[in-house]
């Protein structure tokens with residue numbers, strides 16, 4: 212097990228490489244553009260190519276589990292392999308599995324993804340709180356006990372999310388807040404009150420107007436924030452500081468298709484260029 216908590220490893224990654232996280236989503240269209248067939252072997256080759264481009268240049272990668280699951284057991288084997296290779300290359304791996312279930316089932320997911328030495332061992336995972344954020348308590352405890360991280364969806368980048376996430380809570384400690392703001396408050400409490408600190412973070416889409424969801428980023432402590440939506444989904448990294456205010460301090464700028472669509476030969480160059488743009492936007 213790592214000696215350092217996920218929050219500390221994240222700070223080291225920010226200090227060495229800045230705030231860019233490269234997503235690995237082997238969409239069939241990208242496999243095709245990169246001249247691979249749509250197979251588990253290709254997933255592995257594609258992903259290794261991205262890992263080579265990232266190693267020593269960025270600190271964090273985020274494989275999207277769904278694209279490996281598409282290929283069943285062989286796809287998951289490819290995922291196990293590439294996670295291991297990325298971690299050996301000192302990349303922090305956030306496995307984007309977006310698990311969300313009742314507490315006892317979540318515990319099994321946490322064990323699958325966050326147990327040192329197990330085949331899918333990652334540094335952090337994404338989880339969904341929409342069965343109630345209390346159902347995530349065991350996952351958070353398990354992660355913290357193993358020096359791992361958890362990113363909880365609060366306000367997601369997709370337009371369909373608004374109908375649910377902008378609804379107002381009608382009872383309890385979060386009464387009157389939007390669902391998204393309530394989730395963010397729970398995450399902020401976990402991030403700051405638990406040990407090791409800052410190992411629990413929130414997912415906040417960069418495509419959103421956070422104020423319209425009742426979220427003023429300056430009202431929150433600088434917890435880790437995984438922010439997808441830059442690049443392909445239209446958000447501009449130049450706006451990161453304005454969009455996230457105080458939350459820009461520990462912002463993970465996540466980009467996938469905008470980097471990977473550079474192609475197999477140019478992906479290294481695209482990673483370097485984007486990392487420099489992110490560094491200058493968050494300087």
Ligand SMILES: O=C(O)c1cc(=O)[nH]c(=O)n1[C@@H]1O[C@H](COP(=O)(O)O)[C@@H](O)[C@H]1O
Pocket residue numbers: 234236275307337366367368369414415416439440441442443444465466467468469
């Ligand atoms: O958790 C995520 O990473 C995520 C949350 C969210 O709100 N929106 C979102 O697009 N994502 C993921 O980010 C990736 C898309 O990144 P782009 O290709 O850069 O748009 C996909 O793997 C999504 O599942």
